[in-house]
Amino acid sequence: MLWSPDSKRFAYVASDLRGGRLFRKAAAPPEKTQTTVYQNSDKSFTKIDLPSGQPPGKENDPEMKGAVMGHEFVTPVRWADANTLILERHDYYERLMPPAGSVHGFDRLYEITVSFKDDGTANTSWKLREDR
Secondary structure (H helix, E strand, C coil), rough: ECCCCCCEEEEEEEEEEECCCCCCCCCCCEEEEEEEEEEEEEEEEEEECCCCCCCCCCCHCCCHHHEEEEEEEEEEEEEECCCEEEEEEEEEEEEECCCCEEEEEEEEEEEEEEECCCCCCEEEEEEECCCC
């Protein structure tokens, strides 16, 4: 758990690591680690819906063609200030390579900046990290 500097929000991490072999007849779902944010709302904390979606540029990335996701880990890095949370998303993929059927593994690392408003809404901006 990672508290915001003003203690009005916190980021909580939960994992589902039940993945398995990626290239079998019934492919296992990817392993996931997700971050959930809660905000103080009078006398209790309420969940904030974080904007989700695919990383920018994924649909045009030629390495992604035919790839299967092995894991998607979204973890909190730090609070930049009381209204801004920095997340890191690490995606791992595998792709079968013809003709021998060897497996090519690769990853993508993103920095996600989440900006919160007092009404409990949030906006995100993504950046592909090249320093992985």
